[in-house]
Amino acid sequence: xxxxxxxxxxxxxxxxxxxxxxxxxxxxxxxxxxxxxxxxxxxxxxxxxxxxxxxxxxxxxxxxxxxxxxxxxxx
Numbered sequence: 212x213x214x215x216x217x218x219x220x221x222x223x224x225x226x227x228x229x230x231x232x233x234x235x236x237x238x239x240x241x242x243x244x245x246x247x248x249x250x251x252x253x254x255x256x257x258x259x260x261x262x263x264x265x266x267x268x269x270x271x272x273x274x275x276x277x278x279x280x281x282x283x284x285x286x
Contacts, residue, residue, distance in 0.1 A: 267279070
């Protein structure tokens with residue numbers, strides 16, 4: 212009842228509230244897409260780490276020491 216009275220007394224309220232809701236939906240959609248992209252990136256990195264761990268686990272059976280060298284950076 213109060214909302215109906217507000218809308219009747221202030222017609223701009225309807226326009227403003229609709230605009231605010233639309234803006235919130237746009238922001239929510241943007242953030243959802245951004246989070247999904249970040250999750251995909253993290254999953255790819257986790258897969259790489261699991262693969263590297265698997266290789267190192269297999270190599271450590273035969274070797275006492277295993278050095279991991281990043282050829283691009285020299286680390």
